[in-house]
Amino acid sequence: MRVLFLLFAILPIVEIALLVHVGDIIGGWNTVGLVILSAFIGAYFVKREGINTLQTAQAKMQRNEMPGNELVEGLMLVVAGILLVTPGFITDIFGFLFALPGSRHFLAAQVSKHMKMRVVVPGSAGAAGGFNYQQGAQHNPFEQSNDPFGQRNGGRDDSDVIEGEFADKTQNDPDKRLK
Template sequence: MRNLFLLFAIMPIVEIALLVQVGGIIGGWNTIALVLISAFVGAYFVRREGVHTLTTAQQKMQSNQIPGQELLEGLMLLVAGVLLVTPGFITDIFGLALVLPPSRKYIAKKLKKHLSMHVVSGSAFQSQQYYHSSAQAPDKDEDIIEGEYQEKSDTNKPKRLD
């Protein structure tokens, strides 16, 4: 969380400093034009790659496969779109890395591997549930009362031995 705050606090400062540097070298209007061109070109590439990823995901779903890689790439394209439309050159570089298919697939594989080690799937959780009988799980509408009990014998009464 702290790293995210630092990213949002420091990144705009670095972007503005870089824009001022580039503006001093090529001129203010040329810098603005370059930022606008990168936003339009980035939006075009995000749309094109997004349609391609969506088509691939639909094909996988039609063949009864889970489109996990495509969903992750779609999320990355969404982030890339935000980065490319945001004014600045550093965000454009990161956005372009997420838009280009080879780098996006590489980053998605690494991210998928990282996430699979940290996320517990719902089916793994359900398989570890414990029920008191071999019958089916209790109904959702049924009241369940949990508790402990201990059997105590009456010590005042003598026990009969037969």
């Protein structure tokens, strides 16, 4: 929550103060030109690197490999594009860090190292209510497991069956019967 507060409240104030300070040093129109130039250069880098990342991901998928690192890099390129289009020097610095290949590969490797890939499989809900089926793990549909409500399913895989009772109240009331 604090990170969001910093991003949406403090960062714009710091960006405006920095833009005004740079405008005092090099002039207002030069500052505007610098911001526009950084947006165009950033858009070029994001487009070029996005195409390269997409081609690498497609090549991995053709070899039946999971393009996990490329997915992280693609997400970083989306964030880089947003940051580079946003006027300001601080967002441009972070945008270029995410767009340039050397720093992006390093950051993507760090993010991938700390991120766990999870696959959602029907009937694999854990006792805590979350899905706990991890990639590479074997799933036996006939083993006993807890459903999200904490009840045992008795060794059956009846995840599509909903049990319950009902009473038809329209049988006794002639006004509510369907005609």
